[in-house]
Amino acid sequence: MPHPPLVAVLPTGRLLRAAAGVLRRAGLPLPEPGEADRRLRIRGGPVDLLFAKDRDVPIYVEHGVADLGVVGRDVLEEQPAHIYWPVDLGVARCRMAVARPADRPLPEPPFRIATKYTRAAARHFRSRGIPVELIPLHGAIELAPALDLADAIVDIVETGSTLRDNGLVEEETLFESSARVVVNRASFRLRADVLGPMLERLEAAAKAKAAPRP
Ligand code: PRP
Numbered sequence: 001m002p003h004p005p006l007v008a009v010l011p012t013g014r015l016l017r018a019a020a021g022v023l024r025r026a027g028l029p030l031p032e033p034g035e036a037d038r039r040l041r042i043r044g045g046p047v048d049l050l051f052a053k054d055r056d057v058p059i060y061v062e063h064g065v066a067d068l069g070v071v072g073r074d075v076l077e078e079q080p081a082h083i084y085w086p087v088d089l090g091v092a093r094c095r096m097a098v099a100r101p102a103d104r105p106l107p108e109p110p111f112r113i114a115t116k117y118t119r120a121a122a123r124h125f126r127s128r129g130i131p132v133e134l135i136p137l138h139g140a141i142e143l144a145p146a147l148d149l150a151d152a153i154v155d156i157v158e159t160g161s162t163l164r165d166n167g168l169v170e171e172e173t174l175f176e177s178s179a180r181v182v183v184n185r186a187s188f189r190l191r192a193d194v195l196g197p198m199l200e201r202l203e204a205a206a207k208a209k210a211a212p213r214p
Contacts, residue, residue: 009066011054018092025205067187087181114144121154
C-alpha cells in the first residue's frame with residue numbers, strides 16, 4: 001500500500017514570502033509567486049500543504065495534524081511546544097530586542113515594558129533579576145514609549161527602520177531569530193523514511209541559499 005504523503009504546515013504572510021524560494025528548492029509544491037491563491041490546504045503533490053497563522057504552526061505540529069512546519073524562532077520562544085527544531089533555514093532573520101527612546105535612558109526598575117512577546121520578555125528580565133511591569137499589546141508596539149504608556153519595548157527588529165522612524169534605539173538583544181523547520185516527535189521516528197530525506201533537502205536548500213555566489 002502506498003504511504004500517505006507528509007503534511008507540512010506553513011505560515012501565511014511575511015515569513016512564507018522570505019522562505020518560499022528555499023522551500024520550493026527543497027521540493028515543496030508551493031504556488032508560484034504572483035499566483036492569486038487563497039487555498040489553505042493544497043493536496044495532490046508529494047507533500048500536502050496547510051497554511052496557518054504563524055503562532056498556530058507549533059500547535060499543528062505538536063498535535064500531529066502536520067508532520068513538519070516552518071516558523072520563526074521568535075514564535076517558538078514565545079510559545080514553547082513539545083516539538084523538534086532540526087533545521088535552520090537561515091531566512092527571515094531578525095532579532096528580539098529591548099528598545100527605548102533615544103533621549104530617555106531606562107529608569108530604575110521596575111520599568112514598564114510594552115510587548116507582544118510577554119513570555120519571552122518576562123523570562124528575559126526574570127533571568128536578570130530585574131522587576132518589570134509588562135504591558136501586552138498586539139502590534140505597533142513602537143508607539144507605546146512615545147505616548148508614555150511604557151518606558152521601553154521588547155519587539156522584533158529586522159532592518160531597524162521602525163525603531164529609527166519612531167525615535168527608539170536598541171538597548172539589548174534577547175536572541176537572534178530566523179525561520180526554523182519544526183517536526184512532530186512521533187513523525188520524526190515513525191516517518192523517518194520520508195521525513196529524513198525531506199529534512200536533508202531542506203537543509204541543502206538552505207545551505208545553497210547561504211553559499212556565496214561563485
Ligand atoms: C514587525 C515588528 C516591528 C517591525 C520591525 O512588525 O513588530 O514593528 O516589524 O521591522 P524593521 O526593523 O524592519 O522596521 P510587523 O510589520 O510584523 O507589524 P506589527 O507592528 O503589527 O507587529
